[in-house]
Amino acid sequence: MRKALLDELESALSGLPGEQREVFVAHELDGRSFKELSAECGVSVNTLLSRKRYAVLHLRSRLQKHS
Numbered sequence: 001m002r003k004a005l006l007d008e009l010e011s012a013l014s015g016l017p018g019e020q021r022e023v024f025v026a027h028e029l030d031g032r033s034f035k036e037l038s039a040e041c042g043v044s045v046n047t048l049l050s051r052k053r054y055a056v057l058h059l060r061s062r063l064q065k066h067s
Contacts, residue, residue: 020055
């Protein structure tokens, strides 16, 4: 079951626009802070928060369809 969920998550992540995927992965999977990401890429924290929000909404929707 865990393998199936991880496979579906990976598939859902691949369906995200690159910027959203990068922020989601960096923050949720790599544990990096928005402040750190902002300094590194020159994008405001609010922009990063927005990108992650859209990523979460997409992932939630996609994963609920397959549950």
